[in-house]
Amino acid sequence: MSVARVTFCAMNAFHAVADPFRRELLAHCYRMVGSVHDAEDLVQETYLRAWRAYDRFEQRSSVRTWLYRIATRVCLTALEGRGRRPMPTGLGGQRCDPGDEPFRPPEITWLEPFPDRDDDPASIVVGRESLRLALVAALQHLPPRQRAVLVLRDVLQWRAAEVAEALEVSVAAVNSLLQRARAQLDSVAPQQDQLVEQPEQRELLDRYVRAFEAKDVAAIVELFTADAVWEMPPFATWYQGRQDIAWHLANRCPAVPGGQRLIPVSANGQPGFANYLRGEDGVLRAFNIQVLTVGPSGVSHAAVFLDTGLYAAFGLPEVLTAAEG
Known part of the structure; x- marks a missing residue:
């Protein structure tokens, strides 16, 4: 069998096991970076890195966990030296007088909304509370590593040891980051909205x-x-x-x-x-x-x-x- 044929078969095998997680990885990257456009680019980078490493994937974890681990690291790299994406109310200023001319600061990159889809997988539908705009805006107040730990532990329900392996830190460091992230989030996150029928x-x-x-x-x-x-x-x-x-x-x-x-x-x-x-x-x-x-x-x-x-x-x-x- 030719090298091209082997590569084609391997790529098909990779996409067969990896593609079902693309949409939920998009939601994960969005929680991390606050932009659907940036999240799409980061998912592409995640799949590129995963494909390059697929022949070394030892299946000690599920493909889903492996992809989330790569995506989280891709997001953390992308967030290095980058400011958070706020909403106007998150800038710390007071409410504005409507008679004043609206102010548009050119240096701020804003939070974006995340479109829902009718065909979203169950993992996203069940976790939509963790995608609510106010919560994602609050996540932007956290340093990137705290953000990652909070999402992996409290949204994805990973064990501390799994998070430690993904971030290449100790379990004690994960627990410390989580404690600080929860305390910070409590100080900036709004009260849970009461749902309407x-x-x-x-x-x-x-x-x-x-x-x-x-x-x-x-x-x-x-x-x-x-x-x-x-x-x-x-x-x-x-x-x-x-x-x-x-x-x-x-x-x-x-x-x-x-x-x-x-x-x-x-x-x-x-x-x-x-x-x-x-x-x-x-x-x-x-x-x-x-x-x-x-x-x-x-x-x-x-x-x-x-x-x-x-x-x-x-x-x-x-x-x-x-x-x-």
Whole structure:
């Protein structure tokens, strides 16, 4: 058998055992780095390194564990010398006056949302609580090694000895890193959101779409809690409370009644919308991706990502056709 034939068979064998874990590795890398685009690159690097080492894989652990070990090391290397990806509320500043001009700092690389998919494997569906936007934002406050230990121990439920082997440190070091990570996370992570039953959430979201597309500001903010937060990277500006959110929507948002189209999406295990803005030529173009936190009292948080480059990650076009609009 030729060398090329042997290599082809080996590559097929590798992909057969490794490819089923690609999507959950993407979620793992996203938790580590806070960017779906960077996570995709890191998964590619993980599979490249795994393929190169496949002939030396001794099967002392499962393929899944082996791939996670490689992915974690790839992420830690990528995070060396790199700043964290925050949300505007995570910068430590006070809520903003809606009358002030929104501020866009050029030096900050922001957290991105993670698109959910209908065909996500069970490992992701079950673990979507660990993908919620607020938690991933809180993880960004941890140094990379603490972040890795926390994710491996508390999300993936690895034993301390497995984490120690993956990170090439002692079990005592793993336990120390985990203790510090949990303490830090407790100081920055928000309270767990109370989940809302699907029928009630669907009815609220339907009202949200109708109010937004009509640009009925009073109807929109009626769906928010009294202390709701509205933030919109890449602007560091963020607002809190119905009155400030209403002022922003009424005076800053460029849409007119009938000038927006909201397409439902799901991100980080949360409901959301891809918002298209109608231009003077009548064409609906990508405007923002909204990820909402919905509780029993209404929408408590709106993360509005003004990065139209995210639309491709959600499998959405940047321009809607006449039929779609």
